[in-house]
Amino acid sequence: MSSTPSTVERAFEAALYADSDAALDTGASLLASDPASDAELARRGEEFIEGAWRRGWQPADVVRIVRRELDDTHVRLVSALILDESRRNERNEQARGPRWTAQLEELTAEAAEAAGTSGTSGASGRKASPRTDRFSYATAVLGLYRLLLRLPSIEPLDVDAPKRAAGAPKDSRMLTRIRALLAKAEATGFPEEAEALSAKAQELMARHSIDEALLAARTHAKDAPGACRIGVDPPYETAKAVLLDAVSGANRCRAVWNEALGFSTVVGFEPDLEAVELLYTSLLVQATAAMTKAEAAQRAGGRKRTKSFRQSFLAAYAHRIGDRLAEAAEGQVTAGEGELLPVLAARDVAVADETERMFPATVTTRLRGVNDAAGWEEGAAAADRAQVRARPPLR
Known part of the structure; x- marks a missing residue:
């Protein structure tokens, strides 16, 4: 019964x-x-x-x-x-x-x-x-x-991947300082001050990442890439995903976007993942502020701007930032000497292998709805003003 x-x-x-x-x-x-x-x-x-x-x-x-x-x-x-x-x-x-x-x-x-x-x-x-x-x-x-x-299964993070060895403790004071510098850069109304603050934050992020990589190599730590998920929210999520991909690539990480669930999975070593989270968030704040200001100027000039202006603005911003970050990344490799180059090369291979393991099948996404010339020009100009700087040469 x-x-x-x-x-x-x-x-x-x-x-x-x-x-x-x-x-x-x-x-x-x-x-x-x-x-x-x-x-x-x-x-x-x-x-x-x-x-x-x-x-x-x-x-x-x-x-x-x-x-x-x-x-x-x-x-x-x-x-x-x-x-x-x-x-x-x-x-x-x-x-x-x-x-x-x-x-x-x-x-x-x-x-x-x-x-x-x-x-x-x-x-x-x-x-x-x-x-x-x-x-x-x-x-x-x-x-x-x-x-x-009804939640679907998604790629588990840190499951079946090699465990990261316990190395030096995380420098929480440095990360706190980086966050504070970026917050001030986003809040200030003075471009020169924002440039100085963001440049200093970028320098600290670079030092933090390189120091961690060299420490792991010198101590023969069995360091391995991990992954984190970062929200990519509407509206204009395709342009935001492109921006995150650019930031990830510049920091020796790979980003895979899940459009349906609204996030990207970023694969990389822990210090680089931290840099991606911080820099992407900061650049997104800067882009949104710049877009709002540019749209207000367009309206003041009697030119009505719509969704197409904002979409084109963010698409151009992401594209131009990608170019700038790629140049910065190339400069970082050129500046490296001695033991750093093979260490970074080995990490690049490890990140690529881990990404392939987690995502054996991916497709390329194209930007759509980018048809406003004024929005594109304003977005590219804003990207040129954004605070991005190559890592300082090693000494």
Whole structure:
């Protein structure tokens, strides 16, 4: 004799395998009428999170896709689920590496800030707001679970790849200084100050990367490439992906864009991955600010600009930045002497091999909708003004 399905099971059967709002309403009505189902609902949510981990997703990836597909309520719910699951499986979290830990720390900070400003509860299985009724809450939870259930498998990061040897501790002070310099460069209204700040940040990034590469070679550390995922969000995501690809190439990394899921996977050695994240974010901020200013000037001159202007602007910016970074990368190799050149060559081969292992089949994407001459010219000019500088010669 079979047992009677629980309220949660009946709600899932009604809501998770259909696409309509009516299906969500049916499932939510079942859950709202049975407060005793809350604990099981929360437990099943953590199981969906664990399923996402098995399919290659990481905390930041899950939050990013939820933010892209749903709304802030769902983001708060999934963040709470992730944090609850991490506390319950703390031993597993420690084995997943520093990037995973950093993502959880960022989620913890965001949850604390949200709780302080909106009264949001921090534990899954409880209401997202004191003013949320049970039906609305259940509807949001089922909408989230429907998305989590349908997440596809993606390339796992740091799985089956050689583990990086424990070398010198990360120079967090240097990275903090780099971030501060780039933040000031983005915020200042004076081009000369931005140039000085960005140039100094670029110099520190270069030194950090080269020092790490030489240290690994001299100590015979079995260093190996890793990978990270960086969000490439609409609008104009193709141009942004091209920009990220250019930044990655200049920092001895490879970027593979997943258009459908809104991110690029960047493969490289850890110091270079850090440089890519920092520089891409900074250049994107500079490009957006420059585009807004250029569009305002066009409007002031009586020329109405549309989506095509912005698309062409960012496409030209990405193209020109790519050229500048390629020149800078060539200068870095030319400046290298002695033991550095074979070390960098070996790293290039390792990154290419790891990219091929993770992505054996890729296709080339072409920019479309680039048909505004003024936008292209303004974007190219902005790229020439952007703060990019070759690594300093070694001494």
